[in-house]
Amino acid sequence: MTADLTASRALVTGAGHGIGRAIAVALADAGADVAIHYGQSEDGAEDTAARIISAGRRAKTFQADVRDSAEVSTLVSDATDFLGGLDILVTNAGHLVGRALVAEMTDDHWQQVLDVNLTSTFLTCRAALPSLIASRGRIVTMASLAAHNGGGAGATAYAAAKAGVVGFTKALAKEVGPQGVTVNAVAPGFIAGTAFHDTFTPADAQKAMVAGIPVGRGGTPEDVAAAVVYLSSPAAGFVSGATLDLTGAQWVR
Numbered sequence: 001m002t003a004d005l006t007a008s009r010a011l012v013t014g015a016g017h018g019i020g021r022a023i024a025v026a027l028a029d030a031g032a033d034v035a036i037h038y039g040q041s042e043d044g045a046e047d048t049a050a051r052i053i054s055a056g057r058r059a060k061t062f063q064a065d066v067r068d069s070a071e072v073s074t075l076v077s078d079a080t081d082f083l084g085g086l087d088i089l090v091t092n093a094g095h096l097v098g099r100a101l102v103a104e105m106t107d108d109h110w111q112q113v114l115d116v117n118l119t120s121t122f123l124t125c126r127a128a129l130p131s132l133i134a135s136r137g138r139i140v141t142m143a144s145l146a147a148h149n150g151g152g153a154g155a156t157a158y159a160a161a162k163a164g165v166v167g168f169t170k171a172l173a174k175e176v177g178p179q180g181v182t183v184n185a186v187a188p189g190f191i192a193g194t195a196f197h198d199t200f201t202p203a204d205a206q207k208a209m210v211a212g213i214p215v216g217r218g219g220t221p222e223d224v225a226a227a228v229v230y231l232s233s234p235a236a237g238f239v240s241g242a243t244l245d246l247t248g249a250q251w252v253r
């Protein structure tokens with residue numbers, strides 16, 4: 001069954017490429033108009049928007065550093081103005097930043113990882129909540145398998161930040177449930193072909209990761225996007241405070 005998001009208005013952060021782009025395109029394919037956020041460089045955002053526009057939906061790009069409260073407020077306000085309201089927020093932007101062992105980690109590294117993954121989620125949700133409460137909307141946050149299994153060596157800050165996203169998602173779901181807003185997380189495992197892994201995971205390590213996935217393949221950005229579309233749809237109205245693991249059974253609870 002394909003979700004029908006006709007006339008929905010969505011903001012996806014970090015949607016220039018990778019998982020964020022796949023989410024933006026999938027939401028548009030389901031009928032939504034989409035505000036495409038990107039970070040420091042244009043990052044492919046114009047191409048994401050062009051794909052959506054050519055498929056007959058509305059789309060526009062918006063730049064902001066998701067670690068910066070004022071920039072996030074402007075992002076959400078401009079995106080909401082463009083869309084004429086907001087029904088769906090996907091806080092996809094995030095980054096490993098780099099690997100660092102705790103004994104050698106700088107204060108700055110720790111803070112950067114928390115800011116870009118966890119504080120950004122809080123800032124974006126806070127700015128969007130008035131519009132989402134008005135529309136009885138949906139929030140989907142981006143966690144990671146690392147929140148459950150700790151990630152690889154040197155990923156403590158990232159694992160802590162993504163576990164924080166899971167906790168934030170649960171608490172916010174309780175807080176805004178009475179106002180009609182659902183809040184869920186997706187927690188992808190290894191998603192192949194993303195800049196994330198091409199930057200931080202050597203090819204042989206990527207191969208080893210796939211070998212450890214019971215379903216026999218790495219995930220794709222489209223696998224993540226399909227889950228986000230479901231969580232954004234009317235069919236998921238009773239799903240809130242959940243974390244949907246997308247790991248090909250690499251992680252089972």
Ligand SMILES: NC(=O)c1ccc[n+]([C@@H]2O[C@H](COP(=O)([O-])OP(=O)(O)OC[C@H]3O[C@@H](n4cnc5c(N)ncnc54)[C@H](O)[C@@H]3O)[C@@H](O)[C@H]2O)c1
Nearest residue numbers: 014018019039065066092093094144188190191194195196
């Ligand atoms: N690739 C994977 O296997 C995987 C697995 C689990 C979770 N994730 C999460 O999925 C999300 C997307 O990852 P991806 O693999 O597509 O990686 P990516 O690096 O291709 O995308 C990350 C996005 O976040 C944006 N971003 C980063 N820092 C920013 C900042 N300071 N301000 C604004 N935007 C910023 C980037 O512009 C980019 O669009 C991330 O939150 C990542 O942690 C990825």
